[in-house]
Amino acid sequence: MNPYSTQLIEEDDKKAVLHALSSPHLTQGALIEEFETKLSEYLGIKYILVFNSATSALYATYKAIGLDANHHALTSPISFVATANMILECGSLPIFCDIKRDGNINENLIESLITPQTKAIVSVDYAGNSVEAQSIQSICKKYNLAFVSDSSHAFGGEYHQQKIGTLADATIFSLHAIKPITTAEGGILATNNSAIYEQAKLIRSHGVIKKKLWNTDVITSGFNFRMTDLQAALGISQLKKIQRFLNIREEIAQFYDKAFISNPYFFTLHQNLLHKTTNHLYPIILAPEFWCSKEELFKNLQQEGLGVQVHYKPIYEFSLYRQILGEIELPNARDFYRAEISIPCHQKMNLNTAKETVDKILRVFEKLKICKE
Numbered sequence: 001m002n003p004y005s006t007q008l009i010e011e012d013d014k015k016a017v018l019h020a021l022s023s024p025h026l027t028q029g030a031l032i033e034e035f036e037t038k039l040s041e042y043l044g045i046k047y048i049l050v051f052n053s054a055t056s057a058l059y060a061t062y063k064a065i066g067l068d069a070n071h072h073a074l075t076s077p078i079s080f081v082a083t084a085n086m087i088l089e090c091g092s093l094p095i096f097c098d099i100k101r102d103g104n105i106n107e108n109l110i111e112s113l114i115t116p117q118t119k120a121i122v123s124v125d126y127a128g129n130s131v132e133a134q135s136i137q138s139i140c141k142k143y144n145l146a147f148v149s150d151s152s153h154a155f156g157g158e159y160h161q162q163k164i165g166t167l168a169d170a171t172i173f174s175l176h177a178i179k180p181i182t183t184a185e186g187g188i189l190a191t192n193n194s195a196i197y198e199q200a201k202l203i204r205s206h207g208v209i210k211k212k213l214w215n216t217d218v219i220t221s222g223f224n225f226r227m228t229d230l231q232a233a234l235g236i237s238q239l240k241k242i243q244r245f246l247n248i249r250e251e252i253a254q255f256y257d258k259a260f261i262s263n264p265y266f267f268t269l270h271q272n273l274l275h276k277t278t279n280h281l282y283p284i285i286l287a288p289e290f291w292c293s294k295e296e297l298f299k300n301l302q303q304e305g306l307g308v309q310v311h312y313k314p315i316y317e318f319s320l321y322r323q324i325l326g327e328i329e330l331p332n333a334r335d336f337y338r339a340e341i342s343i344p345c346h347q348k349m350n351l352n353t354a355k356e357t358v359d360k361i362l363r364v365f366e367k368l369k370i371c372k373e
């Protein structure tokens with residue numbers, strides 16, 4: 001199977017982890033600080049905290065901005081469920097805002113959903129392509145809301161020559177195995193806000209502060225959300241390769257755009273993107289007459305050895321969210337889910353494997369009998 005996304009681990013990555021295994025501290029050691037410093041330099045952001053996952057980084061961030069049972073957070077239904085689950089874990093409610101054709105939250109709909117209970121806007125850079133950060137920034141300013149960016153897909157992406165990470169009050173990246181760079185599991189919180197940083201840091205490690213000698217104090221409740229030094233070693237090694245990985249993904253995405261340009265079956269999201277994406281996903285968007293054939297298409301693509309996936313089922317459709325929020329339907333999110341398939345695009349591929357993938361996909365579509373609604 002050629003997966004829709006995967007990691008690339010090379011000899012120097014393995015050496016770095018092996019070396020870390022011999023260091024005196026397997027966790028809470030110097031490599032965590034080194035990784036955080038390098039991330040801070042790369043992103044041009046003052047405060048960085050690494051976590052054991054983006055999910056725990058999201059939770060710590062929501063807590064740090066004071067999200068609780070008195071509040072709502074406006075967010076996108078087209079995301080991995082962790083974005084909304086962590087809002088629920090704070091006792092708060094996610095309010096879903098419909099999306100645009102690029103899969104990102106529609107900034108023009110946000111204001112109409114704001115109430116006195118709204119505390120934050122949590123956007124998602126779908127597939128690695130930035131949201132319209134400037135519009136969201138000004139809405140947040142006008143209504144005094146926190147702007148949290150779930151940029152789990154978007155490490156290395158840009159918005160008008162600005163790195164993603166510098167645009168929101170707090171930005172979260174995932175270092176899960178199949179995200180742009182990896183520490184197997186891991187997450188990053190990037191912020192220029194010292195209060196968010198200090199609070200999230202406490203939550204990351206039991207709410208403990210060190211005092212003199214053996215003495216400590218606990219000033220908030222917290223967790224063990226820490227990354228290990230083995231993971232930090234891998235992260236430092238992977239960070240050196242981010243530009244190469246992004247270049248390969250972009251080369252494949254551009255090859256796909258050209259190869260698929262005038263096909264009658266689907267259009268590609270990438271060809272119309274405004275910002276420098278990471279291509280964490282390469283989504284194809286089926287023409288409506290193929291929506292009812294999607295299951296058959298999906299099966300046939302898998303039979304061709306293509307590890308395709310659908311991103312995402314709208315979060316409000318999950319049973320849990322139906323119980324909490326009732327029945328919701330947002331037309332663009334609904335149609336996006338009906339139309340989208342993510343095809344292989346990652347740093348282990350090259351133009352030959354991309355060409356093979358194009359041939360297989362077009363073959364599957366040519367054989368397809370169009371079903372009737």
Ligand SMILES: *Cc1c(COP(=O)(O)O)cnc(C)c1O
Pocket residue numbers: 053054055056079080082083124150152153174175176185186187
């Ligand atoms: C992957 C992902 C997460 C969760 O990341 P983990 O590091 O696996 O916890 C959250 N949000 C989005 C949009 C993701 O794609």
